[in-house]
Amino acid sequence: MAxxxxxxxxSEKGNLPAPVEDAVTMLLGAVGDRGAVPGxxxxxxxxxxxxDFAMQPAAATEKALPAKRDPGYGIFYRSQINAPLExxxxxxxxxxxxxxxxxxxxxxxxxxxxxxxxxxxxxxxWERAADQGLADAPLVLHGAEREEITPDTFSGCYxxxxxxxxxxxxxxxxxxxxxxxxxxxxxSSVGRKGAIVGKDTDWEYVYSGVPGATTRxxxxxxxxxYDSATITVFFEEQPGAGATGYALFKWVKAxxxxxxxxxxxxxxxxxxxxxxxxxxxxxSDRLPPAETIAARTGEFDRMNEDAxxxxxxxxxxxxxxxxxxxxxxxxxxxxxxxxDGAYATHLSREELVSALLxxxxxERLGKPALGS
Numbered sequence: 087m088a089x090x091x092x093x094x095x096x097s098e099k100g101n102l103p104a105p106v107e108d109a110v111t112m113l114l115g116a117v118g119d120r121g122a123v124p125g126x127x128x129x130x131x132x133x134x135x136x137x138d139f140a141m142q143p144a145a146a147t148e149k150a151l152p153a154k155r156d157p158g159y160g161i162f163y164r165s166q167i168n169a170p171l172e173x174x175x176x177x178x179x180x181x182x183x184x185x186x187x188x189x190x191x192x193x194x195x196x197x198x199x200x201x202x203x204x205x206x207x208x209x210x211x212w213e214r215a216a217d218q219g220l221a222d223a224p225l226v227l228h229g230a231e232r233e234e235i236t237p238d239t240f241s242g243c244y245x246x247x248x249x250x251x252x253x254x255x256x257x258x259x260x261x262x263x264x265x266x267x268x269x270x271x272x273x274s275s276v277g278r279k280g281a282i283v284g285k286d287t288d289w290e291y292v293y294s295g296v297p298g299a300t301t302r303x304x305x306x307x308x309x310x311x312y313d314s315a316t317i318t319v320f321f322e323e324q325p326g327a328g329a330t331g332y333a334l335f336k337w338v339k340a341x342x343x344x345x346x347x348x349x350x351x352x353x354x355x356x357x358x359x360x361x362x363x364x365x366x367x368x369x370s371d372r373l374p375p376a377e378t379i380a381a382r383t384g385e386f387d388r389m390n391e392d393a394x395x396x397x398x399x400x401x402x403x404x405x406x407x408x409x410x411x412x413x414x415x416x417x418x419x420x421x422x423x424x425x426d427g428a429y430a431t432h433l434s435r436e437e438l439v440s441a442l443l444x445x446x447x448x449e450r451l452g453k454p455a456l457g458s
Contacts, residue, residue, distance in 0.1 A: 097151060097154075097159075098153065098154040098159075099153050099154075100151045100152045100153035100154070100160075101149070101150065101151045102139070102150060102151070102152055102153065102162070103139070105132070105135045106135060106136055106139045107152070107153055108132060108135075109129075109132040109133065109135050109136035110136065110152065110317065110335060112127075112128065112129060112132050112133075113128075113133075113136070113252070113265070113267050113317055114155070114267070114269060114315055114317070115127070116128055116252055116267070117228075117250050117251065117252040117267040117268065117269045117315075118228075118250035118252075118269060118271070119228075120228045122226070122228070122252070123226055124223065124224060124226065128224075128226065128254075130222075130224070133224075133254070133256070133265075134258060136317075136319075137258045137263060137265075137319065137321075140164075140319040140321075140333035140335075141258065141259070141261075141263075141319070141321055141331060141333065142164075144164040144165065144166075147162060147164050147333075148164075150162040150164075152335055152337070154337075155315065155337050156313060156339075157269070157270070157313040157314050157315040157337035157338065157339050158312075158313065158314075158337045158338050158339030158340075158346050158348055159337065159338075159346075159348065159349070159350050159353070160315075160335060160336055160337035160338075160350070160353070161334070161335075161336055161350050161353045161354050161357065162333070162334065162335055163332075163333070163334040163336070163354060163357045163358075164331075164332070164333050164334075165332045165361055166323065166329055166330065166331055166332060167320075167329065167330040167332055167361075167364070167365060167368060167369070168328070168329055168365070168369050169328070169329070169330060169368045169369055170322075170327070170328050170329070170330065171215060171262050171264070171320060171321065171322050171330045172212050172215055172216075172262075173212075173368065174264075174320055174330055174368060175211045175212035175215060175264060175320075176212040176376045177367075177368065177373075177376050177379075179204065179211045179212070179253070179264075180210075180376060180380060181198050181202075181204055181205055182380035182383060182384065183376060183379050183380050183383060184196060184197065184383060184439075184440065184443060185231075185233070186440050186443060186444055187367075187379055187383070187443055187444070187447050188364060188367050188368065189360065189363060189364055189367075190236075190289040190363050190367065190444055190447060190448075191236065191286065191287070191289055191359050191360065191362065191363025191364075191366075192235060192236055192356070192359060192360040192363060193233060193234070193235060193236065194234040194235060194236050194244065194291070194293065194437075194440060195233070195234050195436055195437065195439075195440040196231055196232070196233040196234070197231065197232055197436070198229055198230075198231055199229065199230040199231060199232060199248075201229070201230075202227075202228070202229025202230055202231075202251070203227035203228050203229050203253075204227050204229055204253065205229070209227075211225075211253075211255055211264070214255055215255065215262040215264075216262065217257075218257065220255060220256045220257045220262075221256065221257040221258065224254050224255060224256035225253075225254070225255040225256070226252070226253070226254050227251075227252070227253040227254075227255075228250075228251070228252055229250075229251045229253075230248060230249060230250055230251060230271070231248070231249045231251055231268075232246070232247075232248055232249075233246065233247060233248075233249055234246040234247075236280070236282075236289075236291050237280030237281060237282055237291055237293075237300065238280075238356075239282065239286060239355070239359065240301065240352070241277070241299040241300065241301050241304065241309065242279055242280050242281060242282070242299055242300025242301055242414075243277030243278065243279070243280065243298075243299050243300070243309055244277065244278055244280040244291075244293060245274035245275060245277055245278075245310070245311045246274060246275045247270050247271070247272070247273070247274035247275065247311060247314075248270070248271040248272060249268045249269065249270060249271065250268065250269050250270075250271050251266070251267070251268050252265075252266070252267040252268075253265070253266055253267075254267075258321070260325045261321055261322040261323075261324070261325050262321065262322050263319065263320070263321040263322075264319075264320045264321070265317065265318070265319050265320075266316070266317075266318045266319075266320070267315075267316070267317050267318075268314075268315065268316045269313075269314070269315045269316075270311065270313050270314045270315070273310050273311065273312050273313070274310050274311040274312075275310075276297045276308050276309070276310060277297065277298070277299060277307075277308070277309035277310065277311075278293065278294060278295055278296060278297055278298070279294040279296045279297075279298050279299065279300045279305070279419055279420075280292065280293050280294065280300060281294075281300060281412075281414045281415055281420060283405075283408065283412065283415065283456070286359070287362070287363075287366070288448075288453060288454060289363065289444060289448060289453065290456055292405070292409075292415060292420060292424070292429070293437070294419045294420050294423065295423070295432065296419045298419075300414060307342045308342060309340065309341060309342045310340065310341070310342070311338070311339070311340040312339045312340060312341070312344070312346070313337075313338075313339040314336070314337060314338045314339065314340075315336070315337045316334065316335070316336045316337075317334070317335040317336075318332070318333070318334050318335075319331070319332070319333040319334075320332060321333075332361065334357055336353055336357060337353075338352075338353050338356075366451070367447070367451065370451050370452075372450060372451050372452055373450070373451065374450050379447075382443070382446055383439075383443055386438075386439045386442050386443060387439060391435050391438065394430075394435065394438040394439065394442065395430040395431060395433075395438060397438075397442055398429075398430040398433075398438060398441055398442060398445075399427065399430060401429075401430070401441070401445060401456060402424075402427040402428065402429040402430045403427035404455075404456045404457040405424055405427075405429050405456060405457075406424050406425055406426065406427045406428075406429070407457055408456060408457045409421060409424045409425075
């Protein structure tokens, strides 16, 4: 099961400068370690070395390749988001705004866990980014999230897992920077059959709850995300600029029977999907104010399950109409939970809230309604 673009043993070592690899090792060692702070587990010189590399123009790092690590083979990916960093921080790092509202193509649901530093009252990263003192004394936050992703574009599988998280808000070369580091705490739940309805860019997904893969030929397999690690660097392209630089280091180990079948091209494809969906949200001139999204989420959170199911009833009926003629949704594993407009009755409270929030975001951003 050797992956084609992972087979070359020289590629296991990558081609990043040794000091950059050392900085990566430091960050991956610090995530999940609440005692890791500047001077103890976090070396600021090493951090600056990584930022020097990550913040280079995309052309300079186009062929950059991180070394293979315990979480599998990895990639480096550099791009840009046409929105200011302060706006990104406002929408992505307010615990009152679930991640599925801003990352609809990749995340089904995500919630910060109790005890995470970001849950502290009055902590507003978007208001701290301009603090010049962060260059010498970065703000370091530890925490954990529970995340469930949308169906994979190849297998149709979706997974849930716990993530340890580390956020570092700092400044480098006069520019505000946020470093986000995550590492799976343990292997994911077994992969379950999901479906992408229509175009992936419409963010319409159905979740069967049935173990296995949607793709024919591997539908019987029990698959897992065994491990993953991510270092994301968001930074002002220029001091006070309206564009945000994006640099990603990512490793994934997933497959079946303890075999890792993930290729680097799969990781890159997933990264591009993630960023494309995020851009459609953050760069949209129809994006509601962050306070409005947080308030709408609060309304959903306060509703009881019966009210949530009622709110999703019309959607469930439309889904049943679409499913009749869909080659995947008409299969038994999906049809049995969709027929007669019953989809909402099979969802948990959190799943109902996430579905309603995503539908709300689609409507506000001008995405086509299901079945239109």
